[in-house]
Amino acid sequence: MRASLVTAPLLAAALLGATGCGSDVRRFPLRDPLWVDADRRPFMAPCKPDDEDPKHKICMPESYESAFLWDGADNMVFRPVTRFWAVDPAGESANVNSMDEVADSSWYTNRLGKKPMSPTELSRGPCGDKVLDASTAADGTWLVDQGKPNGANPGFRVKVEGVGKFLLKADPPDQPERATGATSIAARFYHAAGWFAPCDSVVYVKRSLLKLKPGLKFADNTGVERPFDQKALDGLLEKASKRGDLVRMVASRWLPGRTLGPFRYEGTRDDDPNDVIDHQDRRDLRGARVIAAWLNHFDSREQNSMDTWMADGDDPDSSPGHIQHWYIDLGDCFGSEWEEDGISRRLGHANYFDFHYVPEDFVTLGLIPRPWDRAQRAKDGTIFGYFHSRDFDPDDWKGGYPNPAFGRMGARDGAWAARTIARFTPELIEAAVRAGDFTDPQHTAFLVKHLRIRQHRILRTYFADLSPVADVTAAGAELCGQDLARGSAAWPANAFRYSARMYAGAGLDPRQPLTPRPAADGGVCVTLPHIADDGGLPDDAAARYAIVDLGNGQAEGRCARTSTTSDRAAASSWWASSAPTTPARRTDRALAGPA
Numbered sequence: 001m002r003a004s005l006v007t008a009p010l011l012a013a014a015l016l017g018a019t020g021c022g023s024d025v026r027r028f029p030l031r032d033p034l035w036v037d038a039d040r041r042p043f044m045a046p047c048k049p050d051d052e053d054p055k056h057k058i059c060m061p062e063s064y065e066s067a068f069l070w071d072g073a074d075n076m077v078f079r080p081v082t083r084f085w086a087v088d089p090a091g092e093s094a095n096v097n098s099m100d101e102v103a104d105s106s107w108y109t110n111r112l113g114k115k116p117m118s119p120t121e122l123s124r125g126p127c128g129d130k131v132l133d134a135s136t137a138a139d140g141t142w143l144v145d146q147g148k149p150n151g152a153n154p155g156f157r158v159k160v161e162g163v164g165k166f167l168l169k170a171d172p173p174d175q176p177e178r179a180t181g182a183t184s185i186a187a188r189f190y191h192a193a194g195w196f197a198p199c200d201s202v203v204y205v206k207r208s209l210l211k212l213k214p215g216l217k218f219a220d221n222t223g224v225e226r227p228f229d230q231k232a233l234d235g236l237l238e239k240a241s242k243r244g245d246l247v248r249m250v251a252s253r254w255l256p257g258r259t260l261g262p263f264r265y266e267g268t269r270d271d272d273p274n275d276v277i278d279h280q281d282r283r284d285l286r287g288a289r290v291i292a293a294w295l296n297h298f299d300s301r302e303q304n305s306m307d308t309w310m311a312d313g314d315d316p317d318s319s320p321g322h323i324q325h326w327y328i329d330l331g332d333c334f335g336s337e338w339e340e341d342g343i344s345r346r347l348g349h350a351n352y353f354d355f356h357y358v359p360e361d362f363v364t365l366g367l368i369p370r371p372w373d374r375a376q377r378a379k380d381g382t383i384f385g386y387f388h389s390r391d392f393d394p395d396d397w398k399g400g401y402p403n404p405a406f407g408r409m410g411a412r413d414g415a416w417a418a419r420t421i422a423r424f425t426p427e428l429i430e431a432a433v434r435a436g437d438f439t440d441p442q443h444t445a446f447l448v449k450h451l452r453i454r455q456h457r458i459l460r461t462y463f464a465d466l467s468p469v470a471d472v473t474a475a476g477a478e479l480c481g482q483d484l485a486r487g488s489a490a491w492p493a494n495a496f497r498y499s500a501r502m503y504a505g506a507g508l509d510p511r512q513p514l515t516p517r518p519a520a521d522g523g524v525c526v527t528l529p530h531i532a533d534d535g536g537l538p539d540d541a542a543a544r545y546a547i548v549d550l551g552n553g554q555a556e557g558r559c560a561r562t563s564t565t566s567d568r569a570a571a572s573s574w575w576a577s578s579a580p581t582t583p584a585r586r587t588d589r590a591l592a593g594p595a
Helices: 068-084 119-127 178-193 230-239 288-295 341-346 358-364 411-421 426-434 441-462 565-576
Strands: 002-007 012-016 047-049 057-059 142-147 155-160 164-169 200-205 210-212 217-219 225-227 246-253 258-261 305-311 321-327 469-475 478-483 499-504 509-514 523-527 545-551
Touching: 119 178, 119 200, 119 426, 142 217, 155 230, 164 178, 178 200, 178 246, 178 288, 178 426, 210 230, 288 411, 288 441, 411 441, 426 441, 523 545
Parallel strands: 142 210
Antiparallel strands: 002 012, 002 545, 012 469, 047 057, 142 155, 155 164, 164 246, 200 246, 217 225, 258 305, 305 321, 469 478, 478 523, 499 509, 499 545
């Protein structure tokens, strides 16, 4: 690995470089990196009369309904065929700053990477202190006012006076406790990593708490409506997992704002002036492939996302406001199974229908061994189906069907996601898994074990070539960073041998080698020599620029790309405005500044 550390009065960056590449770097303006995107600026949306109350106006963007069957057919069949003939190279992500990181936005916010997170804080996750407590509720106080509209796991919505609305979902009978636990655990991983996830928590409910509103109906994935009456409710509760007389469910707090339907993984919304970067070119959407692979969230399609309208005023149907983007329905993680065992074995290894394997299997009569041929249910994790670490390869992981943003993920997108996943310590991983509240301690131990192995596979994959150094700070002559590869213990301690070299001056000429000082938990520092006298030269003089290339001896790395003139101009525009109106392709190198 070679990490390029670039110093400035206001900025220190830790990005990829290679010894001898110092002269290839472009200089950025002396401004702080963009850490807050302006895509939550309030805007006015058109108004229309409410169908139920014509006197009331609804002022928000149009809702989007994603057709379940069409989305699958489009991404598995039609889109791959049309994209095959398109000349559209992926290129680099458009929404990264000069640190090669992603700014806080309506899509993503830096949490675990911004400050340390305690196991207690991670356990609270998106719920904070607002957790639904079934143990103190009185009989008949949870009003069932809606059946679950769709999805694989049966459920219904309850309205709890003074607390809010929650969607309660049960486990399928053949995998008791898995789906409810997976939803709660995955929500905490996604939230801590920076994405927006609902407050999902395991609850144990007395039947007497529930009071059914008459005349309810629900619709399954096919859109067929059926009555949701006492018989349907009793049947659902009877098949659910139990602990004694209590029914185990996962409670998902109703999202704030007004729902607009799923977001798409490509293109932009025509009615959102803040949505200016094609979704398939957003690093936060591309990089989400890595956390999906880690947890085996194979059902990472647009139907399992949600946009909400967040009005600025007290009326949720009013304007101005902005759109917030959420990941929902994470219950497929950790070994969800289908009725067809052949499909269950393939989940995470191949799409439901994968063109890639069809001609090979046809020509070889299916003789090529596949990972799913070796898939076995673990004895210590039977409820988790075929979830395991044995054949996990992050680069080869696939969702149920192709995701337009995941398909465009590049090496830098993967390394960005890996830098976040590396921050999940064993204590944080265990805290997240304990939110699943499994009855059998073996199930908790199983997930912790295999999540740690899968985590190390991810780091070995994406840190093999690109920089794992983060959290770079400059104080006086001291430049320090955090080597997440060494701190994660994904490699043995003797695999790291640090070296550093400075490039400085107007021509960024090589200077004397520096002596890195490794510290505990992956820390590493170097002392920088002065390269210009105090006074006499302007702060932004080219003679004051300095770049430090840091190698950790674990991998060779590769050179940064040379910027073009047009890229420099776009970068300057990006820095001049916090609005994401002129996104630029980023190289590996960041702002070079005076030493």
